[in-house]
Amino acid sequence: MKTNWPAFGFSCLWLAGAAVAVPSARAQVAPQAAASAATSVASISAVEVAEPGQQATVRIIGTGELHYRASRLDSPPRLVLDFADTRLNVQKFKVASVYAPVLDVRLGQPTPGQSRVVIDLAKQVPFDAQADGADVTISFESPAPAPAAPTVIPTALHPARKPAPRNLAAVNVPNMPLPTWLTGKDIGFARPSSEPAAPDVQDPAAATQTPAAAAEKKYTGDPISVNLKDVDLKDFFRLIHEISGLNVVLDPAVRGTVTLVLDEVPWDQGLDIVLRNNGLTKEIDGNVLRIATQETLRREADQHRDLLKAQSDSIEPVTVTRVLSYAQAATMVNTLKKFLTPRGDVLADARSNTLIIRDIPASIPKVDNLLRQLDRKGQQVEIDARVVQTTRTFAREIGTEFGFSTPAGNTSLGGLVGNSAFLSPVVHSIAAPFSSGGQIPLSTNLGATAPNSGFTFSTQGHNYAIDFILSLMENRGVGKILSEPKGITQNNEKLTVKQGQQIPIQTNINNTITTQYVDAVLELEVTPQITSEGTVFLDVNVQNTQIDSSISVAGQPGLDTQSTQTKVLVNDGGTVVIGGVVVTNQTTTIEQVPLLGSMPLIGNMFKHTSISTSTQELMFFVTPRILPG
Numbered sequence: 314m315k316t317n318w319p320a321f322g323f324s325c326l327w328l329a330g331a332a333v334a335v336p337s338a339r340a341q342v343a344p345q346a347a348a349s350a351a352t353s354v355a356s357i358s359a360v361e362v363a364e365p366g367q368q369a370t371v372r373i374i375g376t377g378e379l380h381y382r383a384s385r386l387d388s389p390p391r392l393v394l395d396f397a398d399t400r401l402n403v404q405k406f407k408v409a410s411v412y413a414p415v416l417d418v419r420l421g422q423p424t425p426g427q428s429r430v431v432i433d434l435a436k437q438v439p440f441d442a443q444a445d446g447a448d449v450t451i452s453f454e455s456p457a458p459a460p461a462a463p464t465v466i467p468t469a470l471h472p473a474r475k476p477a478p479r480n481l482a483a484v485n486v487p488n489m490p491l492p493t494w495l496t497g498k499d500i501g502f503a504r505p506s507s508e509p510a511a512p513d514v515q516d517p518a519a520a521t522q523t524p525a526a527a528a529e530k531k532y533t534g535d536p537i538s539v540n541l542k543d544v545d546l547k548d549f550f551r552l553i554h555e556i557s558g559l560n561v562v563l564d565p566a567v568r569g570t571v572t573l574v575l576d577e578v579p580w581d582q583g584l585d586i587v588l589r590n591n592g593l594t595k596e597i598d599g600n601v602l603r604i605a606t607q608e609t610l611r612r613e614a615d616q617h618r619d620l621l622k623a624q625s626d627s628i629e630p631v632t633v634t635r636v637l638s639y640a641q642a643a644t645m646v647n648t649l650k651k652f653l654t655p656r657g658d659v660l661a662d663a664r665s666n667t668l669i670i671r672d673i674p675a676s677i678p679k680v681d682n683l684l685r686q687l688d689r690k691g692q693q694v695e696i697d698a699r700v701v702q703t704t705r706t707f708a709r710e711i712g713t714e715f716g717f718s719t720p721a722g723n724t725s726l727g728g729l730v731g732n733s734a735f736l737s738p739v740v741h742s743i744a745a746p747f748s749s750g751g752q753i754p755l756s757t758n759l760g761a762t763a764p765n766s767g768f769t770f771s772t773q774g775h776n777y778a779i780d781f782i783l784s785l786m787e788n789r790g791v792g793k794i795l796s797e798p799k800g801i802t803q804n805n806e807k808l809t810v811k812q813g814q815q816i817p818i819q820t821n822i823n824n825t826i827t828t829q830y831v832d833a834v835l836e837l838e839v840t841p842q843i844t845s846e847g848t849v850f851l852d853v854n855v856q857n858t859q860i861d862s863s864i865s866v867a868g869q870p871g872l873d874t875q876s877t878q879t880k881v882l883v884n885d886g887g888t889v890v891i892g893g894v895v896v897t898n899q900t901t902t903i904e905q906v907p908l909l910g911s912m913p914l915i916g917n918m919f920k921h922t923s924i925s926t927s928t929q930e931l932m933f934f935v936t937p938r939i940l941p942g
Contacts, residue, residue, distance in 0.1 A: 355379055355447065356402045357428055360418050362410040369412035371432055373449040375399070381449060383442060392432040392440065392451070399428040414438050414453055534581035543570045549587065550604060556580045557602070564605030567593060625673055630656060632671045635681070640688045642666045648687070652679055692804045692939060694841040694849060699934035700796040700812075702835075702857075704927065709787040710761040712904075712921035716780035717756050728756035757906050759921035760784040781918070798837060801940070810837045816860065818869055833858045833872060841937050847885055849937040854878045855891060857931055875931060885939045894931035900924070 355377030363370050373379065373394070384393045401422050408418040416433040423429055432451065441452045537556065541549070546569050554561040557580060569591055575583050588595060594610055596603045637645070642661035645668060649659045657672030670680055716728050761767075764784035771780045798810035813834025820827050838854040856876040864871025875894045883889050905911070906919035 354426065355396070355399045357396065357399060357420070357430070358402050360403070360408050360420065360430065362408055362412060362415055362418060364412040368452045368454060369410070369415045370453070371415060371418055371451045373430060373451075375402075375447045377447055379444065379447055379449050381444070385437065387437065390434045390437045392434065394430040394432070394449075394451075396428040396430070398426055400426070401428050532579035532582040532585075534579040534584075536577045537575060537580050537583065538577055539573065539575045539583070541574075542572050544572070545569075546571055546587075546591065553580065553584055553602070559597075559600055559602040562601060562603045564603070564609050566606045566609055567591075567604055625654060625675075626656070628673045628675075630671055630673050631677065632669065633677055635668045635670065635684055637666050637668065637684070637688050639690050642668050645684075645687065649680055649683065652676070652683060690942075692843050693801055694804060694843065695801045695938045695940055696799065696808050696839050696841065697936040697938065698796075698798045698810065698837055698839075700794075700798065700835065700837065701932045701934070702794040702796075703930045703932075704790070704792040706790040706792075706928075707788075707924075707926045709924045710764070710785065710922070711917075712759045712761040712764070712784045713757065713918050714755055714760045714780075714782040714784070715757045715918065716754065717778070718754075719777035728754040755780075757919055759904055759906075759919070761786045761921070762923075796835070802839075802841065804841060804843050807838055807840045811835070813858070816870065816872075831872070833860050837933065839935060839937075843939060844882075847939070849883050849885060849939065850880070851883055851889065851935065851937060852880050853889075853891060853933075853935060855894070855931075855933055857894065883935075883937055886936065888934055888936045890932065890934055892930070892932040896929045897927070899926045 355375055357373060357375040357379070359374040361372045361374070363372070377399075379399065380397055382395045382397075384395070385391075386393060401420055403420060406420045410417055414435040416435055419431045419433070421429050421431070434453070439454050443450045443452075534557065546567060547563060549571050550561050550563060550567075553559070571587055571591070573583070573587065584595070587593075588604070592607055593604055594607050596605075596610070643663055646659055646661050649668070649670070650657075653659065653670075653672045654676055657670070657676055659671070660669040661667070662669065668684075670677065672680075718728070760782060761784035764786045765788075766786070767782060767784040769780075769782045771778075773779070796812060798812070800808045800810060802808040811832070811834045813832065813836075815830040816833050818829050818831055820829065836854075836856045836858075840852040842850040842852070844850055854876075855878070856874065858872050858874045861871040861873040875896065877891065877894060879891060881889050900923075902923040902925075903910075904921040905916065909919040910916045912919075
């Protein structure tokens with residue numbers, strides 16, 4: 314049953330004892346083509362949606378004179394055009410649109426002789442209508458954010474009859490008269506009767522559409538305009554009863570007055586404002602609205618909590634056991650304790666992987682439901698790794714040996730550095746200057762340490778002997794060590810692979826010798842985490858520790874360590890390369906004769922040059938694969 318309240322300017326539909334507000338859509342009557350009653354029935358034959366410029370247009374094409382009435386509605390936003398004395402002659406009753414703000418155009422004929430065109434909009438925007446006989450064009454401006462205007466349905470001009478929603482029973486609400494000082498026209502509560510009328514849109518398609526959920530609280534009550542000064546709160550809540558149809562029950566502690574001026578504000582929003590201003594709160598139970606002070610509800614909540622606690626304390630606890638299949642019982646204890654009552658407790662038996670739970674019977678189903686969610690078979694990941702360690706070496710030596718001797722009478726000139734085999738050996742002696750079968754001492758001895766190639770030059774005359782040897786050495790080396798560790802681990806569980814040796818380290822403390830073993834290994838640690846998209850998130854830690862014989866403390870060798878740690882996302886079956894652990898050693902040694910070795914060009918004859926380079930690189934190729942099941 315629908316009850317009108319012309320003195321207050323609103324209407325409500327009473328359904329099953331509860332007040333269901335009529336959609337708060339204020340009809341804004343757009344400019345329309347005024348025309349006299351036509352003798353012949355016009356028709357609508359087509360609807361077109363286009364965007365010729367910056368505006369979206371809806372063009373309605375027909376025959377005869379098209380006379381319409383435009384109404385703008387909210388929740389959802391749409392524009393309704395009612396054509397009198399018109400029939401539909403179209404192939405499609407719904408036209409889609411890709412031009413904002415028009416979503417689509419729907420056509421219908423709610424009553425014989427009347428046609429309706431509903432333009433669904435993304436949001437309310439200004440529009441312009443132009444009618445030219447049998448052609449009506451509606452143009453919409455580009456959407457722009459703007460605050461929504463308050464919308465109301467004037468009661469005085471609201472249609473007298475409207476069908477009630479299906480499957481809902483209508484009941485009568487008794488009329489409770491209000492004081493005349495609340496309903497007088499001089500207080501601004503009555504709404505002017507000269508407002509434009511709003512058409513009663515009976516659009517089944519529009520009625521079934523659900524508005525988008527708003528982030529903020531939405532008020533659905535009928536808009537009201539009220540101007541009150543020093544009104545008793547009890548009378549204000551009686552007014553809310555008359556508006557909403559809800560049965561209102563007041564706590565005895567509710568007292569005070571209210572002064573407010575509202576203009577087109579939903580009644581439930583006005584109620585919330587009054588409640589906040591007076592430190593009150595509300596509870597709705599069915600069609601009963603209870604209003605009480607916050608202290609009263611807080612005290613009742615405390616009493617209810619104490620009652621539940623007392624009832625819980627009076628219940629005898631029970632003890633149950635739960636055997637886990639996949640999870641470790643010890644790891645579940647702390648989690649389950651948070652879901653037990655203060656009287657509850659849980660223990661873990663590691664031998665049988667069983668949980669022992671003691672609590673009131675009402676807590677056991679909650680614990681069981683939690684265990685069903687947590688004690689599940691975890692996914693497994695296969696880790697396929699390739700460890701490649703490469704070594705590149707290069708060495709080069711260039712050296713010279715030079716011997717010179719010349720006697721002149723009782724004077725001799727020659728070398729003093731060791732001896733060198735001469736091509737035609739001679740001995741340097743004052744008595745016998747160049748007798749056969751001897752050697753001359755070298756002037757420089759800067760030959761290569763382990764030469765694998767060289768060049769010699771020697772000559773001798775009657776008064777001199779020269780011996781020159783150029784020795785050369787060069788070698789290159791490439792080494793590669795390949796390891797292929799594999800392993801399977803549970804999701805979010807660490808997989809560790811080691812390869813190497815342990816070094817015994819002895820310590821002497823208080824004449825007590827203790828031996829400890831230190832790892833000198835190549836270690837790979839991988840922790841996989843399967844994501845919801847089917848990829849694998851890897852936490853990788855790589856460490857390569859080797860013995861460094863060049864470092865020694867108290868006879869104990871040193872350790873050379875290379876490590877890297879990273880987190881990377883990899884597709885199932887994809888491969889990630891982890892490198893960057895590169896060590897390069899380069900040494901250049903020059904030995905030369907003072908002064909002579911620094912001379913340009915000729916200085917190379919009095920110089921020994923040695924170059925040594927070594928490079929070590931460590932690379933890891935990690936491939937995770939999610940195992941089925």
